Amino acid sequence: MWLIYALGSAIFAALTAILAKIGIEGVNSHLATAIRTGVVLLLAWGMVFLVGAGSGVAKISAKSWVFLILSGLATGASWLCYYKALQLGEVAKVAAIDKLSVVLAIIFAVLFLGESFTLKTAIATILIGAGALIMAF
Incomplete structure (x- = not known):
């Protein structure tokens, strides 16, 4: 759900x-x-x-x-x-940079909440961050 x-x-x-x-x-x-x-x-x-x-x-x-x-x-x-x-x-650029919040939320969740950070999570985090930056610049 x-x-x-x-x-x-x-x-x-x-x-x-x-x-x-x-x-x-x-x-x-x-x-x-x-x-x-x-x-x-x-x-x-x-x-x-x-x-x-x-x-x-x-x-x-x-x-x-x-x-x-x-x-x-x-x-x-x-x-x-x-x-x-x-x-x-531009909306596309602003929205892309705004989505870096996903990367930051993952990092903060690992640091402050003790959530796991697996290889899969690391790769996805890098890809999301890279995608946001490519869209914006």
């Missing part, structure tokens, strides 16, 4: 780039990011209430709160950078 959601994420992320590039024309990138964030906020809370997950808020540990807040800050910084890059550059 994770694969279906991951593919959905990829499709919607691709649409995000195209729709944002069209929508950001003549709009300050920070304002555009704020609008996007507001929509995401409404959608996310709508889903919480739709599936009845709101009662879980009280059960979240302090550690989880800290890391979820830090994750939110990282997401916000990523979106601000992404929208500015889209405003200044």
Whole structure:
């Protein structure tokens, strides 16, 4: 099931780039990011209430709160950078460099989460990184 959601994420992320590039024309990138964030906020809370997950808020540990807040800050910084890059550059190049996040996520997962780094993972990581750089330059 994770694969279906991951593919959905990829499709919607691709649409995000195209729709944002069209929508950001003549709009300050920070304002555009704020609008996007507001929509995401409404959608996310709508889903919480739709599936009845709101009662879980009280059960979240302090550690989880800290890391979820830090994750939110990282997401916000990523979106601000992404929208500015889209405003200044071509979608294909911006999206390719953005996908270096896959390479960094793998490296961080190995370093900070103790996830395994096999020969297959190493080769794939190099290929993804090389592909992103070739697309951008």
